[in-house]
Each structure stands twice: as C-alpha cells, then as structure tokens.
Amino acid sequence: MIPEPIGEPPAPGAFSGLDWVRVVLRGTLLTLVTFGCLALLLLVRLIERPIFGLRRPVTPYITQFVCRSAFVILGMGFATHGRPMTMKGAVVANHTSWLDIFTLNARKRIYYVSKAEVAEWPAIGWLARATGTVFIHRDPRQAASQKEMFVSRLMAGHKLMFFPEGTSTDGRRVLPFKPTLFQAFFEDRLRDQTHIQPVSVVYRAPEGQPATFYGWWGDTDFLSSLLKVLAARKQGRVDVYYHDPLRVADFDNRKTLSVAAETAVRSGLESYLLADQPIA
Template identity: 60%
Template sequence: MSATWNTKDAPPEMKMGPLAWLRVVLRGLPLALLVFGGLLILLAVRLVERPLHGIDRPWTPHITRFVCRASFVILGIKFSATGTPMRHRGAVVSNHCSWLDIFSLNARKRVYFVSKSEVANWPGIGWLARATGTVFIDRDPKQARAQKEVFEGRLLAGHKLLFFPEGTSSDGIRLLPFKSTLFAAFFTPELRNILYVQPVTLSYAAPDGADPRFYGWWGDMDFAPHLLQTLAAPRQGQITVTYHHPLKVSEFASRKELAAACEKVIRSGLKLSPAAQAMLSKQR
C-alpha cells in the first residue's frame, strides 16, 4: 500500500454515536482476536515450514485465506468472487481502493503483495504484510537491480506476485491511470516467454444510503478513523472480486502496452451502483 490519492473532494464526514461505538466493540474485538491470533499461528507454522520448504509456502497461505474470509463474516460485509484464478505461472494486477483490498485479494487465491518499503514499518499492517510474504520495494534507483532479482526469484518459484499499477489507493468509484514501471520485471529474457498476468477487478458497493465512496481510502485519511468507520457501520455493503482472463506477457511488445491492456480489462469489470455512477459523472 502507498500514500493515498488526493482530490479536491473531501471524504465523507464520520459521525459516531453510542450505538456506533457499541458496534465497534462487538466487531472490533473478535476481528482483532482473529487477525492477531491467526498471525501468531501463522508465525508458529512458518517456523517449521521455512526450514523444510524455504521460499515456498505450502501451508501458511491456507491460514491467511481462512482469516480473510472469516474477517468479512465478522464485519458483516458480503463477499463474492467471479471468474477463475489462473493456474499459470505469473503475476496478478488489480485496482487499489482500500486497506480492505488485502482481505479481498487473499480471501480466494494465494497471492503475495508487492508494496513500498515504508509499509513494513506501519503498526499492525506492516506486521501482517511481512508475515504473509509481502515483497517490499525501495524507490531508490540504486536498489532497482536487487529488486529485479527478487521479483524474478519469487516469480520463478511460482509465487503469484500482486501489483497495484495505480501506485496508490483511490475513492473506490474510479480507476486511476496505470503506471507501467513494475511491468518491466515481466519482460526479462528469463520470464517473458513463461509468464502470464491476470487482471483482477475489485468492486466495492457501499452500504444502502451511504456515500458511494464509503470503503474508499484516499486524501488525508488515516487508517484508524477509516477502520472505525467500517466497524461502526449499521449496515454493510458488498465486495466483488472479478478474475479476468490471463494475458500472456510474450504477446505484448512492451511494458506500456501490457499495462494499458490490463487497465482496459480491469476498467471493463468495475461494477458501480447508480449512485456511484451519478457522483462520478458529476465530478467529471
């Protein structure tokens, strides 16, 4: 995850009454026990898994998927997925709306996120990211070669690395232009002819009557208030994950061409409510 996208439109104001705080407690405590309890179990299993399997993780991703799916049950958010996660060797690219993307994308398929290095030091999220095998990248050009080697090693090991080509999270009702920089890793001689990239669309439907951008995380939003807002919602919405047909890297002439193709496919799968469509049209 990275710094959030900025816009002149202010995020919706959060109002917290007594019942809202009660919902925070009733959802927040079980969620914390699930997430951090699952983290402790994962770390314990990893102590055995790592010496036996090294970079491979045949056991711990099952724990991650269980925690993510169970989290939606506790939150009361409806979760559904359409399409088929690819079996080919390669990477996954998705639009980026919220910290909830971590749960959404891990709930169905084993993936390993690619994130900026500063996320590793974030309380809570950073611990979870490191434990689940996230690849951290440094914006220092001097690290480019080393990072390229890490990407190649993980991809050749069969890991599905997940990239957010927008480079930041949005308000959840729009797709920002894709950046092609990270796509260059797929075009090395060792990878180009064997890799596929699967575009995945995340669609967030806000609770009935709520701002269409309810689950989006952007502007100067802090994590804690957004988490409280999600926990406090009297009704919850729905998250839909759409797996599109994988694209073979060797069929594209350049990273920019592949990035543009992925952006087009992901945009075509974005499901917006009438309220979200109206808001987006008004802002244009």
Template identity: 60%
Template sequence: MSVSWQSSSDPDPVHVTGLGWGLVFVRGIALAALVFGGLFVLLLLRLIERPLFGQKRPATPYITQFVCRNAFRVLGIGFYSTGTLMRERGAVVANHSSWLDIFALNARKRIYFVSKAEVAKWPGIGWLARATGTVFIERNPKKAVEQTNLFEQRLKADHKLLFFPEGTSTDGLRVLPFKTTLFAAFFSEKLRDFMFVQPVTVIYHPPRGEPARFYGWWGDMDFGPHLIKTLSILRQGAVELIYLPPVRVSDFNNRKSLAAYCEAKVHESHAKALKRNLSNE
C-alpha cells in the same frame, strides 16, 4: 502505501450511534482475535515450514486466506467473486480503493503483495506484511536487477504476486492510470517467457442509504476513523472481485502496452459494475 490521490470533495463525516459503538467494540475484539490469533499460528507453523521448504510456503498461505475470508464474516460485509483464477505462474494487478482490498484479494486467492519498502517500517502493518510474505521493493533504477531476481525467485516458488499499478488508493469510484514502472520487470529475459498477468477489478457495494464511496480510503484519511466507521454499520454492503482472463507477457511488445491493456480491462469492468451499483440505489 501511498495515499496521494485527493478527491475534489471532502470525505464524508463519520457519525457513530450508540448501537454503532457497541458494534465497534464487539466486532473490533473479534477481528483483533482473528487477525492476531491467525498471525500467531502462522508464525509458529513458519518455524517448521521455513527450514523444510525455504521460499516455498505450502501451508501458511491457507492461514492467511482463512483469516481474510472470516474477517468479512466478522465485519458483516458480503464477499463474492466472478471469473477464473489464474493457474499459470505470474502476477495479479488490481485497482486500489481501500485497506479492505488486502483482505478481499487474499480471501479468494493465495497471493503475495508487492509493496514499497517504507511499509516494512510501519508500526503493526509492517509487521503483518512481513509475516505474510509481502515483497518489499525500492523504486530505485539501481535496484532493478536485484528486484527482478527477487521476483524470479518468488514466481518460480509458485508465488502469485499482487501489484496495485495505480500507486495509490481512491474513493472506489474510478480507476486511475496504471503506472508502468513495475511492469518493466516482467519483460526481463528471466521472466517474460513464462510469466502471465491477470487483471482483477475490485468493486465495493455500499451499505443501503450510504454514499457509493463509503468504503473508499484515500488522501489524508486516517486509518482509525475509517476502521471505526466500517465496524459501526449494522447492515453492511459487499465487496466484489472480478477476475479477468490472464494474458501472457510475451504477447506484448513492452511494459507500456501491457499496462495499458490491463488498465483498459479493469476500467471497463469497473465502469460496468459501478453503473450497476448506482442503478440499484
């Protein structure tokens, strides 16, 4: 993941109390057991699933969904969503604020992330991403046909793909312009006639007394301190997913019009939810 977006103000300092460190230890152990225990079961089941079903994964996505749903219980973070899940074949596009987005979007819907190829080489995270079926792509025009074929294979296997069109995470207080590059693959002759895209807004409600950008992860922020901060809060906030109506790719003239439409819908619902957030502080 690229973390190139920079805030005009420095990240809030991390202060952990004695009780907070206790929570870090207890929640950290429980979260690690949940994630790696789930991964172990997934890999065992995949040994049976792969030779029988190939690209299709009729069982293992439920393990990922179970782990992600229960991760929020371990963290003490509230989780809820509104809107109807897309049933058509296609992709989900969402704004991006934090590493917590991965848990949130997997918790509600069985999806497969699309990520840049470099992530596959990241220690720990790359291993988890590969095990859960992440689609790795190279932002190279010469790879366009190859990547379109890969998307087609995954979509025809009834995989819902997830893109973060902003290309970076933010502080959660804004929606950046959607990059149009990845939308181009949707308009290939092999995909556009059957493919739908569903915009999704991710909004974080901070713990009481904490800044609105509490859960945001951006710029040069390290994962470790952000994880510790998240684990150490006694009374957590919540994450909300807003599923907006899906649209048919063939109803749009090109990638720019589709990206602009999705951006506008996500931006509109994000602004409304953020305004509600701030009015409740």
C-alpha cells in the same frame, strides 16, 4: 463512463452508543482472529521455511482463513466472478481501500508487492512481513537485487499482487496505471512463461450510504476509515471479477502490457457501476 472524482471525502459523523458497541465487538474479534492466526502462522513457518524455502505449502491457508473470517465478522457480502489463473505471474487490480488486502487474499493465494516503508509500520508491517510481502525500495542502486528477488519469487510459483495506480481511490474510477513494475516480467527468464491477470474490485455501499463509503482517499486517515467500517449498522458488499490472463510474451513492452491491464480493470468497474449489480 466512470464518474468524475468526487472531491474530498465527507467528514465523519458522530458515532452513537450502538455504533461504538459494534466497533468494540467487531474490532475485538478481528484483532483476536488476525493476531491469533499470525502467531500460529509464525510457528508453522518455523517448520515450513527450513523444509520448503520460498515455497509455502501451509501458511497461505492461514492467511486466507483470516481474510475470509474478516467478512464474516464485519457482516459484509463477498463474492468472486471468473476464474483465478493457475499460470505463473502476477495479479493487478484497482485500489479502493485497506479492505483490498482481505478481499484479494480471501479467494486467491497471493503475495503483495509494497513500498519498503510499510515494513516499518506498527502491526501492519508485522503482518506484511509474516505473510511474505515483497518490499520495494526506490533506490536505483537496489534495482538489480530487487529484480532478482522478483524472478526468484515468481519462479517459486508465487503469485505477486500489486496496485499499478500507486494509490487508493474513492472506488468509482480507475487511475492511469504506472508501468514501472511491469518491466520485471519482460526479463528473459520470465517473459515466455508468465501472465498478468487483471482484476476488478468493486465495492457496493451499505443501503443509505454514499457510493464512496468504502473508498479510502484524500485526507482520510486509516483509523477513521477503519472505525467507519466497524461501526456500520448494515454493511454493503464487494465483488471481485477475474479477467482473462494476459500473456507477457504477447506484448512489446511494459507500457502496452500496462495499458491492456488497465483497460480490462476499468471495463470491469464500469460495467458494474453502469449496471449497479455484481458482474456475472
């Protein structure tokens, strides 16, 4: 069984002089790579968009380069297990940290599904829009147009990525999946040709640190979590396990599909935690 919730995150400790040196060096490199490549991506997109429309044959490779470089800059281990699917559809995973964005983009070309408010966030919003994030509004009046947007992106071959838990956790458990977004895949044009691939994302804390080191939950703000990771003298690792894809047409409704995806993700996380080693 996955451990019970571990209460509120521990208060951040004071940083030493060397901690701040690591923050500055890693933070500077990460910023230069991220926003330098963002500028390149936007330039390439000026040519790519009028020629290819929704399809993006070049820019996703720039995104992947940034995400892979992030782990090199941080000095953090990264490994994947299993095979990313090639069929049309979406990827769903447990949500532990802001690092998930780098983790899931590093191996597989995906496009995130996010709440519309993220588009207005400084810096992060720019990155999200530039990399093709699908923004979801909670206004029922926009349900039909958003459904059409889902269909057009999936039919264009985009692999959509969303976190059905609806929030991030301490990394030691999987919250119940919300079935709402699964409904879009039962649309007549999609049901018979789309799949959902469950993915377990498992973080291993640096030696001597709490098991929840990379978790971003409770009252932890983004800046505090970011600084903690940048300042770490030694880093841990993350393992990504790709489960067998689920064919949407094999399920009666969004709830049964959601439960099957949740079961696969939870099983992967439990296997890692119980064995305390990467899933093979």
